[in-house]
Amino acid sequence: MPYQIMTNAELAPWIMEMVEAVDCQIHRWHEDGPNDAALLESADGFFVYGHPIIDGAIMDTMPNLRIISNQGVGIDHINLEDAKARGIPVGNTPGFVDGATADMTIALLLAAARNIVRGDHFARGPDFSHYDANILHGQQVYGATLGIIGMGRVGQQVARRAKGFDMNLLYHNRTEIPEIASELGAIYATLNDLLEQSDFVALNMPMKPDTRHMIGSKELAMMKPTAILINVARGGVLDHDALTEVLRNRGIWAAALDVTEPEPLPRDHPLLSMDNVVIAPHLGSATRKTRTGMIQRTIDNLIAGLTGQPLLSPVA
Numbered sequence: 233m234p235y236q237i238m239t240n241a242e243l244a245p246w247i248m249e250m251v252e253a254v255d256c257q258i259h260r261w262h263e264d265g266p267n268d269a270a271l272l273e274s275a276d277g278f279f280v281y282g283h284p285i286i287d288g289a290i291m292d293t294m295p296n297l298r299i300i301s302n303q304g305v306g307i308d309h310i311n312l313e314d315a316k317a318r319g320i321p322v323g324n325t326p327g328f329v330d331g332a333t334a335d336m337t338i339a340l341l342l343a344a345a346r347n348i349v350r351g352d353h354f355a356r357g358p359d360f361s362h363y364d365a366n367i368l369h370g371q372q373v374y375g376a377t378l379g380i381i382g383m384g385r386v387g388q389q390v391a392r393r394a395k396g397f398d399m400n401l402l403y404h405n406r407t408e409i410p411e412i413a414s415e416l417g418a419i420y421a422t423l424n425d426l427l428e429q430s431d432f433v434a435l436n437m438p439m440k441p442d443t444r445h446m447i448g449s450k451e452l453a454m455m456k457p458t459a460i461l462i463n464v465a466r467g468g469v470l471d472h473d474a475l476t477e478v479l480r481n482r483g484i485w486a487a488a489l490d491v492t493e494p495e496p497l498p499r500d501h502p503l504l505s506m507d508n509v510v511i512a513p514h515l516g517s518a519t520r521k522t523r524t525g526m527i528q529r530t531i532d533n534l535i536a537g538l539t540g541q542p543l544l545s546p547v548a
């Protein structure tokens with residue numbers, strides 16, 4: 233009898249094939265309901281795809297649930313205490329997303345600094361009638377100072393890449409990591425010093441209760457008017473009203489966002505019509521190679537949980 237797995241999204245055929253190959257039968261679970269009571273009763277595992285809120289009330293609708301396996305590192309949408317209280321292990325996919333997410337951080341940094349998106353639109357439009365050396369001057373990247381907030385796995389990979397651009401590196405982290413930082417050539421700074429001194433500020437911290445709106449109007453006001461803020465972490469670490477305000481007043485030069493709060497932003501959100509914003513639809517780990525690794529780890533965690541083995545990447 234195959235394992236009965238609930239999932240919250242329409243999985244692509246190649247993902248379905250990978251899951252079904254390990255004796256799992258996938259059923260669609262609807263975040264806004266209704267869900268078939270018999271299916272919920274039979275559910276052995278939950279394959280979490282994207283960021284649906286999974287709390288104790290939902291877990292209680294699946295009395296036989298033995299594993300929650302999250303495709304992705306960030307697990308701020310899953311109530312870990314509720315899972316723990318019910319003895320349900322939760323797995324995620326650390327190590328699989330870091331490189332691609334760091335690449336995306338640098339891609340957004342360059343895109344905002346060098347007017348890639350505005351330049352693309354201009355180059356395609358009717359106003360580009362002759363070369364003009366006096367248009368779309370951006371911010372210099374090489375030799376500039378990058379402040380990384382959150383020096384975990386992704387932050388460290390961002391630092392490695394930034395070194396290739398001869399950038400000076402500051403970092404702020406919950407705890408100082410002197411050995412790794414010295415190998416990366418990054419100097420620890422208080423949050424205030426980092427914000428005041430950086431030409432680019434990259435948000436790479438996890439979303440936790442204590443990082444919620446960690447960057448708000450006070451913090452944004454400390455940044456240089458020429459500075460660029462890049463967020464590939466979670467929308468919730470940044471106060472979007474404060475960001476809208478500071479960008480409107482040209483208090484910072486630009487923002488480059490891979491994540492927002494909410495996600496997606498309402499279609500009439502002011503950030504979407506600002507020329508000093510570059511925005512992507514949460515593409516941090518969106519390469520086929522990275523996604524395949526993430527899916528494989530999600531499945532491996534799933535099977536481990538179903539068979540009572542220790543997960544390959546348990547969430548602490």
Ligand code: 8YV
Nearest residue numbers: 281282303304305306329517
């Ligand atoms: C994923 C992410 O795209 O791993 C994470 O935390 O944000 C992204 O890499 C997303 O979570 C996929 O579900």
